[in-house]
Amino acid sequence: MKFYQTITLKNGKEAILRNGDAADGEAVLEVFIKTHEETDYLLTYPEENTSTPEEEAEFLSEKTESENGIEIIAIVDEKVVGTAGIGAHGTKYKEKHRADFGISVLKEYWGLGLGTALTRACIECAREAGYAQLELSVVADNEAAVSLYRKEGFVEYGRNPKGFNSRISGYQEVIDMLLDLE
């Protein structure tokens, strides 16, 4: 899928939100690794991500060509500073109305409105792709993310008390949330 939007951040700077493509592979991989180092709320540890820049480029290219998936990148001062994406939850008829959502922004750029804009962009794309429901999982202690999702209309439908096992803090409760798009 394709997407393009410019927004003004809370600090007055301009940000471009657009679908990532093959040429963004290396920059997106760097942001992926850095965001996963900066927080304990994401699924993987940096060394568990074994993608190469070439594989990331291929992933982004496939998303651009896809009719029901997208990886949107946020660019500030010509630098990729955050990503958010949607993808099909499953390919079988009984599940193909469901999409999964994920997002991360570099810590230096938190609180400027990028998370909100990226989430709204993904919701727009999920509707355009015809999904009935957008779904996510979030660590219960991740206050910024939980309040962002609630603000954008996601509702909680379950909790897994030992959803994640963090090397730092032990078990983390994970909340499952969904947004009804119909």
Ligand SMILES: CC(C)(COP(=O)(O)OP(=O)(O)OC[C@H]1O[C@@H](n2cnc3c(N)ncnc32)[C@H](O)[C@@H]1OP(=O)(O)O)[C@@H](O)C(=O)NCCC(=O)NCCS
């Ligand atoms: C969650 C995340 C994407 C938010 O991005 P952001 O660019 O800071 O988001 P915004 O500036 O648009 O703020 C979004 C909302 O989050 C909430 N929020 C932001 N910081 C907060 C904080 N410190 N405490 C509580 N709520 C907070 C507010 O509701 C805010 O909306 P408002 O400004 O209209 O009040 C970002 O913190 C992040 O990338 N975290 C690390 C990765 C991550 O946790 N991803 C989600 C995994 S499920």
